[in-house]
Amino acid sequence: MVAASLKKNHVGKVVRFSVSIEEDLIRNFDALCRDRGWSNRSEAVRDAIRRQLVEQEWAAGEEVAGVITLLFDHHRPGLAERLTEIQHHALAAVVSTTHVHVDEHNCLEVIIVKGEAREIEHLAHEMIGLRGVKHGELTGTSTGTGIS
Amino acid sequence: MVAASLKKNHVGKVVRFSVSIEEDLIRNFDALCRDRGWSNRSEAVRDAIRRQLVEQEWAAGEEVAGVITLLFDHHRPGLAERLTEIQHHALAAVVSTTHVHVDEHNCLEVIIVKGEAREIEHLAHEMIGLRGVKHGELTGTSTGTGIS
Amino acid sequence: MVAASLKKNHVGKVVRFSVSIEEDLIRNFDALCRDRGWSNRSEAVRDAIRRQLVEQEWAAGEEVAGVITLLFDHHRPGLAERLTEIQHHALAAVVSTTHVHVDEHNCLEVIIVKGEAREIEHLAHEMIGLRGVKHGELTGTSTGTGIS
Amino acid sequence: MVAASLKKNHVGKVVRFSVSIEEDLIRNFDALCRDRGWSNRSEAVRDAIRRQLVEQEWAAGEEVAGVITLLFDHHRPGLAERLTEIQHHALAAVVSTTHVHVDEHNCLEVIIVKGEAREIEHLAHEMIGLRGVKHGELTGTSTGTGIS
Numbered sequence: 001m002v003a004a005s006l007k008k009n010h011v012g013k014v015v016r017f018s019v020s021i022e023e024d025l026i027r028n029f030d031a032l033c034r035d036r037g038w039s040n041r042s043e044a045v046r047d048a049i050r051r052q053l054v055e056q057e058w059a060a061g062e063e064v065a066g067v068i069t070l071l072f073d074h075h076r077p078g079l080a081e082r083l084t085e086i087q088h089h090a091l092a093a094v095v096s097t098t099h100v101h102v103d104e105h106n107c108l109e110v111i112i113v114k115g116e117a118r119e120i121e122h123l124a125h126e127m128i129g130l131r132g133v134k135h136g137e138l139t140g141t142s143t144g145t146g147i148s
Numbered sequence: 149m150v151a152a153s154l155k156k157n158h159v160g161k162v163v164r165f166s167v168s169i170e171e172d173l174i175r176n177f178d179a180l181c182r183d184r185g186w187s188n189r190s191e192a193v194r195d196a197i198r199r200q201l202v203e204q205e206w207a208a209g210e211e212v213a214g215v216i217t218l219l220f221d222h223h224r225p226g227l228a229e230r231l232t233e234i235q236h237h238a239l240a241a242v243v244s245t246t247h248v249h250v251d252e253h254n255c256l257e258v259i260i261v262k263g264e265a266r267e268i269e270h271l272a273h274e275m276i277g278l279r280g281v282k283h284g285e286l287t288g289t290s291t292g293t294g295i296s
Numbered sequence: 297m298v299a300a301s302l303k304k305n306h307v308g309k310v311v312r313f314s315v316s317i318e319e320d321l322i323r324n325f326d327a328l329c330r331d332r333g334w335s336n337r338s339e340a341v342r343d344a345i346r347r348q349l350v351e352q353e354w355a356a357g358e359e360v361a362g363v364i365t366l367l368f369d370h371h372r373p374g375l376a377e378r379l380t381e382i383q384h385h386a387l388a389a390v391v392s393t394t395h396v397h398v399d400e401h402n403c404l405e406v407i408i409v410k411g412e413a414r415e416i417e418h419l420a421h422e423m424i425g426l427r428g429v430k431h432g433e434l435t436g437t438s439t440g441t442g443i444s
Numbered sequence: 445m446v447a448a449s450l451k452k453n454h455v456g457k458v459v460r461f462s463v464s465i466e467e468d469l470i471r472n473f474d475a476l477c478r479d480r481g482w483s484n485r486s487e488a489v490r491d492a493i494r495r496q497l498v499e500q501e502w503a504a505g506e507e508v509a510g511v512i513t514l515l516f517d518h519h520r521p522g523l524a525e526r527l528t529e530i531q532h533h534a535l536a537a538v539v540s541t542t543h544v545h546v547d548e549h550n551c552l553e554v555i556i557v558k559g560e561a562r563e564i565e566h567l568a569h570e571m572i573g574l575r576g577v578k579h580g581e582l583t584g585t586s587t588g589t590g591i592s
Binding site: 308309310311312313314315316317319320321322324325328331337338341342344345348352361416427442443444 | 466476485500526591
């Protein structure tokens with residue numbers, strides 16, 4: 001009973017709105033939904049809406065979550081230590097780090113971070129720019145607060 | 149009478165579908181619509197749908213339209229001639245070329261093309277790779293056939 | 297004589313710097329250069345450098361150039377007038393507009409603009425959000441001042 | 445001794461090539477390197493080269509590595525089980541999954557995968573399209589084999 005009411009509270013009231021659309025356009029969209037695996041039109045539309053809100057959170061410099069992906073050569077002297085040190089001194093909070101040994105030489109490190117958008121970008125650039133980091137990407141996502 | 153029926157034929161029957169969505173999410177989306185200048189929710193949703201269909205047309209290598217933007221130094225010997233020559237021999241059809249003198253040295257050339265996605269990409273890379281072309285971009289759009 | 301000295305002045309002194317790189321990496325890069333049509337390694341490297349400087353100009357909100365691509369239905373009542381009106385009142389300067397009749401219903405309009413990055417983005421969003429505009433893109437380029 | 449020779453073997457012979465570039469352009473690039481934290485020009489150029497090779501690996505459908513980032517509501521009935529099930533049946537190999545509790549309702553799951561580019565894309569779309577997944581992104585990186 002309590003759980004149910006909590007959940008209802010969180011998810012919020014669900015409302016409906018209607019979209020007018022040309023018949024040809026919706027037919028092509030339905031085909032795309034099947035191809036891409038969206039469970040239904042509503043889910044595809046909500047996904048598109050949330051995607052734009054996440055972009056907006058990053059553009060506005062809000063509190064967001066992000067994932068920093070680093071591919072690096074673990075034989076490079078001092079690199080692993082430097083990456084650890086940077087994470088410890090970061091203004092944006094490092095939530096977790098996952099490390100994968102891709103082969104004898106290549107490591108993939110995936111770092112989940114929370115903080116202000118600009119701080120996360122700074123942290124990502126700092127690590128991606130290090131010698132021995134072969135490829136790096138910052139993926140922006142959300143803490144979820146503004147998109148539910 | 150004829151015009152009206154033609155137009156109706158083109159625009160196609162307009163249908164409606166409804167989207168169920170959390171109240172908080174739609175409130176944030178309405179704020180984004182105001183910020184970004186969408187006239188209403190339906191227009192924003194249709195825009196998102198068409199954007200995904202255009203990406204799909206390019207991924208599938210269909211007949212599409214594109215815009216090639218080139219910034220170049222018009223003092224570079226032979227460059228303007230080379231750009232013209234490449235456009236004349238392109239498999240993808242060049243529809244129009246607009247040339248703007250940005251300052252004493254820099255020219256901006258904007259080329260509208262129609263053709264298969266892969267041919268347009270090839271044409272764009274060929275021109276962007278030339279010495280003297282300072283910056284180039286290929287922008288993908290659609291012929292409109294599949295997104296109306 | 298004068299022309300030559302002017303040109304030398306503009307293009308600026310050409311310097312050289314050297315890049316140390318793993319043999320395998322440069323071999324794969326050479327293959328990519330051939331594929332993508334870059335005339336040589338130097339040109340590919342300069343292109344990559346300029347591309348990053350252009351992104352930086354946009355992020356910093358500097359004076360830039362841009363191209364707004366609009367696909368729209370020219371049967372939509374009042375749309376062409378609205379597009380013209382918006383361009384006339386824009387803070388960012390519209391340099392030129394090219395209009396192409398793609399088929400009986402679809403028009404492609406390509407608008408070259410100069411101005412501050414944020415003003416150009418506002419102008420683009422305003423037009424892309426209009427009902428009847430099926431697809432729109434803003435392509436960022438540079439006035440060339442900072443990347444030569 | 446053995447380790448040293450192995451390492452030399454892996455990293456490959458380091459060669460040098462020189463880039464001719466306008467003085468103004470390299471000055472602006474040096475400023476960008478400082479801003480973005482690249483340790484030196486060579487590193488910035490190698491980063492740009494590797495970034496393009498990674499894009500090429502994905503476009504060509506080669507064996508790559510990727511990171512799927514999912515933000516979801518862990519109260520949604522059946523969702524966590526469905527995500528687990530999909531990962532177990534995936535053609536692309538799931539290497540690791542990291543789960544973070546962002547707040548009472550929102551979870552962030554970061555999945556490292558290896559496999560053919562198209563298979564990874566399929567897997568990502570399948571999970572991102574599920575009801576209850578609020579935001580999802582696929583980040584492409586490399587196994588490192590082709591970019592060292």
